[in-house]
Amino acid sequence: MQNSWMFLGIESLIVAVLLLGWYFGARRLNFNIHHLVVYTVILAHALVVFFWMIPTAQEISNWVFSNPIGNLRLVLHFGIGMVADILSIALAVLFIFRRDMPLSILRRARPVMITTLTLWVIAYGLGVVNLLLRYL
Numbered sequence: 001m002q003n004s005w006m007f008l009g010i011e012s013l014i015v016a017v018l019l020l021g022w023y024f025g026a027r028r029l030n031f032n033i034h035h036l037v038v039y040t041v042i043l044a045h046a047l048v049v050f051f052w053m054i055p056t057a058q059e060i061s062n063w064v065f066s067n068p069i070g071n072l073r074l075v076l077h078f079g080i081g082m083v084a085d086i087l088s089i090a091l092a093v094l095f096i097f098r099r100d101m102p103l104s105i106l107r108r109a110r111p112v113m114i115t116t117l118t119l120w121v122i123a124y125g126l127g128v129v130n131l132l133l134r135y136l
Contacts, residue, residue: 003052004131004134005131005135007048007052007053008128008131010044011048012124014045014048015121015124017037017040018037018038018041018117018120019121020037021033021034021036021038022034022037022117025037025038026113035095039096042088042089042092045085045088046085046089057078060074064078073126073130073133076126077123077126077127077130080119080122080123081119081126081127083119084119084120087119091113091116094109
């Protein structure tokens with residue numbers, strides 16, 4: 001249980017940094033800040049996913065999927081989080097290999113970036129709710 005609160009703190013910091021990176025970086029067209037924040041956040045979040053979320057999901061998967069309707073919050077957290085993670089990794093890889101991306105492609109990628117950010121915040125919110133309902 002103590003690890004759960006520690007990882008909630010880490011994920012809260014990650015989401016806060018991500019939102020600050022969006023506000024001060026992308027929104028203000030300072031792409032150096034934006035890229036630094038995004039790549040750092042993706043790496044930090046990947047470590048949390050690898051060392052905490054995947055093992056925890058494996059431990060509770062039988063319990064969760066034995067009653068998916070009763071555990072809908074957890075199922076949605078897993079599903080939305082997975083989609084957000086896959087999109088964020090795909091976008092990061094795309095931008096690592098295409099730093100000189102034409103503006104027309106960049107404009108088409110922007111809705112995907114906003115969708116990814118939105119899904120990430122939703123998954124985070126569901127994770128917080130799940131944790132609070134489980135341990136309080």
